[in-house]
Amino acid sequence: MMLNNKIALKLSLSFALALIIFSIIISGVFLVLFKQYTVDLHKTQLQNYAQSLAQSLSTGRRYNGMGYGAHLYFSSEIMGYNVWIVDENMNVITPRNMQHHKMMHANYTFSELPPNASEVIREVFQDKTVFSEGFSDVLSQLTLTVGVPIKDANGKVWGAVLLHSPVEGTTDGIYQGLMILGISIILALIIVLALAILFSYFFTKPLTKMKSVAMQLAEGNYQAKCNIKQKDEVGELANVMDLLAGRLDEASKESLKLEQMRKDFVSNISHELRTPVTVIRGSLEALCDKIITDPKQIDEYHLQMLNEAKFLQRLVGDLLDLSRLQNPDFAIEKQELNLNDVISDVVRSARQIAKNKNVSINIDLKNPNLKIFGDYGRLRQMFLIILDNAIKFSFENNKVDVLAKNDTIIIRDYGIGINEKDLPHIFDRFYKTHGEHNKVGTGLGLAIAKQIAERHNIELIAQNNFDGGAKFIFKIPLK
Numbered sequence: 001m002m003l004n005n006k007i008a009l010k011l012s013l014s015f016a017l018a019l020i021i022f023s024i025i026i027s028g029v030f031l032v033l034f035k036q037y038t039v040d041l042h043k044t045q046l047q048n049y050a051q052s053l054a055q056s057l058s059t060g061r062r063y064n065g066m067g068y069g070a071h072l073y074f075s076s077e078i079m080g081y082n083v084w085i086v087d088e089n090m091n092v093i094t095p096r097n098m099q100h101h102k103m104m105h106a107n108y109t110f111s112e113l114p115p116n117a118s119e120v121i122r123e124v125f126q127d128k129t130v131f132s133e134g135f136s137d138v139l140s141q142l143t144l145t146v147g148v149p150i151k152d153a154n155g156k157v158w159g160a161v162l163l164h165s166p167v168e169g170t171t172d173g174i175y176q177g178l179m180i181l182g183i184s185i186i187l188a189l190i191i192v193l194a195l196a197i198l199f200s201y202f203f204t205k206p207l208t209k210m211k212s213v214a215m216q217l218a219e220g221n222y223q224a225k226c227n228i229k230q231k232d233e234v235g236e237l238a239n240v241m242d243l244l245a246g247r248l249d250e251a252s253k254e255s256l257k258l259e260q261m262r263k264d265f266v267s268n269i270s271h272e273l274r275t276p277v278t279v280i281r282g283s284l285e286a287l288c289d290k291i292i293t294d295p296k297q298i299d300e301y302h303l304q305m306l307n308e309a310k311f312l313q314r315l316v317g318d319l320l321d322l323s324r325l326q327n328p329d330f331a332i333e334k335q336e337l338n339l340n341d342v343i344s345d346v347v348r349s350a351r352q353i354a355k356n357k358n359v360s361i362n363i364d365l366k367n368p369n370l371k372i373f374g375d376y377g378r379l380r381q382m383f384l385i386i387l388d389n390a391i392k393f394s395f396e397n398n399k400v401d402v403l404a405k406n407d408t409i410i411i412r413d414y415g416i417g418i419n420e421k422d423l424p425h426i427f428d429r430f431y432k433t434h435g436e437h438n439k440v441g442t443g444l445g446l447a448i449a450k451q452i453a454e455r456h457n458i459e460l461i462a463q464n465n466f467d468g469g470a471k472f473i474f475k476i477p478l479k
Contacts, residue, residue: 019192023185027178034177042144043131046163049081050148051129054161057085057150082164084113085150088125093159114164120147124160127151142166206234210241217241222249273315276308321381321448332375332455339370339476340404342379347402350387357396361387365404372476374456382452385445386411386472393417393470407478412471417464426462 124147132145150159216224228238390413427450453460459475
């Protein structure tokens with residue numbers, strides 16, 4: 001909740017600050033536009049009135065039943081305009097010195113011309129309608145002066161109508177506009193704060209959940225998931241966290257698996273070493289204590305100890321081979337070679353092993369160009385392990401087939417096959433099937449064959465044949 005409150009406060013302040021800045025900008029624009037609108041409206045009114053008066057003076061007609069003096073008096077006293085009719089020399093033309101009309105209000109007096117009158121009059125006598133802006137001495141109020149030419153029947157400018165008036169209503173209008181704008185800003189701030197709190201709740205809810213998941217991951221619970229389905233950056237972050245949790249879970253399981261494999265390895269190697277060491281020690285103790293005195297039995301004990309020593313030597317050799325092959329820094333000597341030569345060499349050696357069970361080995365090499373870049377000795381070791389295994393699990397007076405076609409080599413037997421529950425584990429270290437056919441062995445042969453295959457990018461697969469027996473398939477990456 002503390003996280004929610006902090007984010008809500010930050011969002012609210014951000015929205016409020018943005019709204020205040022926006023309001024200041026809008027207020028400035030409003031003041032400029034409103035003032036300009038008021039000035040333009042006043043200009044239009046002055047221009048229309050001045051043009052109407054100039055037209056009346058030009059045609060010599062009376063203005064709404066009033067004389068010019070009365071009309072000037074009405075404009076000045078009632079409408080608040082200062083009105084002058086001047087000639088080109090800036091002399092004020094009064095109704096008395098007009099030749100065409102008589103003054104109706106003799107008490108009308110003319111005020112002094114505005115300060116900028118000379119320039120306005122000069123442009124008016126160039127047949128232009130001229131505006132001039134200034135400020136009055138009182139309260140610096142904006143004033144407008146408009147000059148309109150008076151023409152005779154021939155179109156010649158003989159006088160100018162000057163109207164001078166303050167622009168009223170701008171201050172009151174601006175004040176009212178600012179009041180409306182201020183009330184609108186306050187209402188907008190209230191709405192923004194409410195929306196910010198609401199949005200922050202929906203925004204921080206997934207963040208709070210992701211924080212909880214992150215804490216669980218830190219504590220080692222890699223099963224924790226965010227399960228947030230949003231099509232935005234927050235959703236993408238949640239998906240990445242779920243992916244990370246999955247990877248950590250896999251790594252944890254792999255670590256546990258490796259630890260279990262280490263324990264199994266220590267247990268298996270201890271078990272494998274215990275038996276031959278116990279046999280050798282027992283035999284030596286019997287010989288040293290003179291318990292066995294019969295020369296024939298002594299020879300049997302010596303032979304038994306020799307066999308157990310050979311088993312230990314083979315076990316240590318297999319462990320060293322497996323350790324080297326599993327080490328990526330261990331380099332094997334590769335060169336271009338033809339697998340047909342390797343297979344033929346292996347078959348010749350395996351036939352000597354197969355004589356004990358009268359098992360024949362049939363070889364069919366359909367691809368004469370099985371070239372690969374590899375280590376001859378290690379590849380020979382790999383094929384010999386598989387062939388020895390096939391002979392071991394074959395029935396007497398049976399056969400083993402070695403087939404090579406395209407990029408595939410198959411070694412199959414017609415023996416008892418592989419139990420389905422053992423099939424996924426036969427390449428594991430020290431994994432041995434139980435039965436009469438597998439009493440002798442370290443449980444490392446197939447693991448070594450698998451490692452040699454992987455070091456040569458060869459895919460090695462074990463399967464059962466539907467008509468009995470097992471087969472090992474080698475997918476060769478041909479050069």
